[in-house]
Amino acid sequence: MRRFWKWAGLVLASVAVLALAAVAYVYAASEAIIAHQYPLPLSRVHASRDPKVIALGQHLVRPYGCADCHRPHLQGAFIPDFGVSSRNLTRLASTFSDADFDHAIREGLRPDGTSVAESMPSDAFQYMPDADAAAIVSYIRSLRAAGPDIPPPSYSFWQRVALLKGAIHVGQYWFPLQKQALDLGARYARARQMAMTACGECHGTSLEGQSMGPPPHPPNLSIVASYNRADFLKFMHTGKAAGNRELPMMSAVARVRISKLSDDELNALYDYLAARGRKLASMGK
Ligand code: HEC
Ligand code: HEC
Structure with a gap:
């Protein structure tokens, strides 16, 4: 009987070690994908204080969906359909440059060159003209910062597995397909x-x-x-x-x-x- 317990203990210990190794692998391999930094192209977007430009931005954030996912006041919210939160754009305005906004919107990239989450549809915004992007950034800058800051989404264990399996994607994966x-x-x-x-x-x-x-x-x-x-x-x-x-x-x-x-x-x-x-x-x- 003592021998049985000794073997059972060994088997359990090896299963635990293997499981830990698998979890460590998933985190390390997915982190390499998530932390990958892409080159940030030069941006030609410059925000303006011209009321006409701001009005155009205010007009466009609705049909372009920003005010849907980031909510009417662009303060961000949890989106149940995607299981992630969009960000509070009025708060980002204090740290983001015009180019940072442009890169997030039309390139799907953060200021450090890493990729935004797939649910931000930058692939659909890649053909947005400079003037529309500039108008939208001008409008965001015209808003008073309000509501809580919302950090970028983090990846859960199962989202990391999905990333490794190719079920979700980062880094402009969809861009050439659009x-x-x-x-x-x-x-x-x-x-x-x-x-x-x-x-x-x-x-x-x-x-x-x-x-x-x-x-x-x-x-x-x-x-x-x-x-x-x-x-x-x-x-x-x-x-x-x-x-x-x-x-x-x-x-x-x-x-x-x-x-x-x-x-x-x-x-x-x-x-x-x-x-x-x-x-x-x-x-x-
Ligand atoms: C957020 C997603 C989404 C966006 C944005 C969107 N659509 Fe759709 N559209 C759908 C889906 C999904 C369907 C299929 C029917 C359904 O499930 O509601 C559809 C169906 C349609 C149809 C078919 C209607 C019919 O007679 O069956 C038309 C026309 C249409 N959309 C026009 C547009 C136009 C024009 C735009 C942009 C100005 C647009 N959609 C933007 C999701 C979208
Ligand atoms: C279908 C939902 C959806 C639509 C439409 C959408 N967003 Fe987003 N957006 C998100 C989500 C979710 C995030 C958080 C993802 C992330 O930051 O990794 C995000 C993040 C951002 C970020 C921050 C990126 C970063 O560095 O973290 C900016 C800026 C942004 N969106 C601007 C816009 C603008 C402007 C529009 C309209 C032109 C828009 N979004 C339309 C869902 C959306």
């Missing part, structure tokens, strides 16, 4: 670029639709060619899709984010998306 949307010339330029930025997070910057987990998937926005103008505007204003349908995600997205665009912008968006849909159909796509 292609530009079909270019239909100068007439549609602003609407095309707004669509890439405002719809790209879910429909992909190519607007071709993509899987974001369980269905229904955001479809190819060529579907807009099957909408008439009035139904499209009604959908974007009220969230009611053609046939008065309430959609699982898009109805709320339309009400919270897209309805904040002006009617001029929504009409331009319709012109571009419908023209793109017709063009793709004529190309047999």
